[in-house]
Amino acid sequence: MNSNLHERLRRLGVKPGREGLKHAPRPARSAFNIESLVDGREVTENGGAYFVAETSYPPDHRHGSRPLADVLNSDSRLAARLGQHDSLAASDLSGLAFFDIETTGLAGGAGTFAFLIGVGVFESGQFTLRQFFMRDPSEEAFMLNGVAESLRDRVGLVTYNGRGFDVPIAQTRFDLARRPFDLSSFPNLDLLPAARRLWRGRYENCSLGTLESAVLNHHRTDADVPGSLIPQMYVDYLRTGDAREMRRVIYHNAEDILSMVTLAAHILEMFADPVSETRTGLDCLRLAMWHDDNGEADEAEAAYRAALARARSLPADHKPALYSRYAAFLKHAGRRAEAAPLWQKWADLADDDPTPCIELAKYYEWEAGRIAQAKEWASRALICVTHWRKGWERDEAWSEIQHRLERLARKE
Structure with missing residues (x-):
């Protein structure tokens, strides 16, 4: 967390760890408190409380070009491979939890609080999104209890950069609040590495916001807020108690989670069928390279062949990669005569x-x-x-x- 933000939190009574949170002041009273602006409820337990917003969506709810339930038709064995956790292969994907946090800092570390934690799950024939909100730092331990309870029976997580950001920060908060919950041990299908495999260099970046527009054809409303502004918005909320900007942050978090659901379905479908007629030449090439790197020769060759058949649509700066990678694949298989025409195409470029x-x-x-x-x-x-x-x-x-x-x- 940057020094200015850390100092503002310190002046508000916010300190890392459980002891520093106990006596932090509640936000100033405001006519625009969170309870009056966001559909949700206060949860009380053991002398503490927190706020949770809960929204349910039917399985056929479309987020972009796909219904949410599409992800349930995905291959769990492929999810296990992409998530690098064998236990997911035998799991029902309806048991996954889609997990995303909003924090007081973007760099992580012990001084960074997760003030909003979103957990989306399929249950009772619907997709239910629960967003656990810390109205002031003294509520953190109680909020974390609620998060832990919502995850207790889940078979794994789906995140976007969750391995590098969301899960480590949330785990640190559990540890500092002395709430024993081993979030880090959950199988984690982090979609970011697969997204980079497929789309790096095609778009401005591989952020979730970019891909939901470019890949899912979903566009957020003006209610959204840039993620970089969220830490300061929460500091302002603690100072004033005015939750109008927090309503926008809760919308942002909900959009992130819904996008993860349909993006997971899209990614798993692409990896499951790399030669579909709907794939572009570049799609086929990226998928071929992934199968090749994983030693899956049959799948790799099928995708290389599909990419070669669609080479006319391949951007010029990617054609050398197609010819070089496919030729190397054939050479490794002892099929140099088949590789020769590809080397020649590569040499011409x-x-x-x-x-x-x-x-x-x-x-x-x-x-x-x-x-x-x-x-x-x-x-x-x-x-x-x-x-x-x-x-x-x-x-x-x-x-x-x-x-x-x-x-x-x-x-x-």
């Missing part, structure tokens, strides 16, 4: 990369036994290196290719 030319020189020398063509490709590789800046890398590559040409000359 790569003026300063000698790699495809060298691969072709090797192929024609050792596999096809056509020395003249091997020399031709080695010579092209040498031309590529001439485009490099002078230095040891250029000298080393030049020497290696020159040695190859000398050997080929002796074979003629």
Whole structure:
């Protein structure tokens, strides 16, 4: 948390840890308190209280281009692979909890409070979203009890950057409040790594807000607020008790969770069927690379073939990746003759990369036994290196290719 925000919280009586929270003052009374602005209720327990907003959606509620229930038709084995947790493979995905927090700082650490925690679950034939709100810091421990109870029977979490942000911060708050709850042990299907696999470089960024617009075709209303403003809004709320901006923060949190539901369905569907007619050439390439990296040869080749068939629609700056990755896949499988046309396509696009030319020189020398063509490709590789800046890398590559040409000359 930045020093200015930390100092403002300190002046309000907010300190890290349970002891510092006990005596923090309640927000000033205001005609715009949270109870009058947001549908919800006060929960009281053991002398403490907190506020929870609860909203239920029918399973066919559409968020963007998809109904919420689409995620329930996804393959749990694929969810286990993307979440890197085998236990999800045998789980009913209706047992997942969609989890997102809003905090007093964006950097994390022990001084960062999670003042709003959203938990969305499928139950009783509906999708129910509960948003646990800390009206003042003295309510934290009681609010965390409510969060823990809502998660107790869940088989895992779905988050967006939850491994790096939401879960560590929430776990720290449980620990500091002396509320034993091992949130970090939950299987966590964090959608951000998969989203980056699929969409990095295609859009301005891979933020949830960007993808819900570009991928899900969902657009938020003017009630939304930029996430970067949320910490200061909460500090202002603690000072004034005016919850009008908190109503916008609660909307923002709800939108994040609903987007996670339909984005999870979209991502799982893409990974489950990488060669669907609805996939673009770039979709197929990204999915092929994922299967390839995971050693799933059949799935990888099917997706590479689909990407190659749709290469015309592939952005020009991604075509070298298609040809190089698919050729490397075929080479690894001992199918160099099939890789040769791909190396040639790659060479035609790569003026300063000698790699495809060298691969072709090797192929024609050792596999096809056509020395003249091997020399031709080695010579092209040498031309590529001439485009490099002078230095040891250029000298080393030049020497290696020159040695190859000398050997080929002796074979003629």
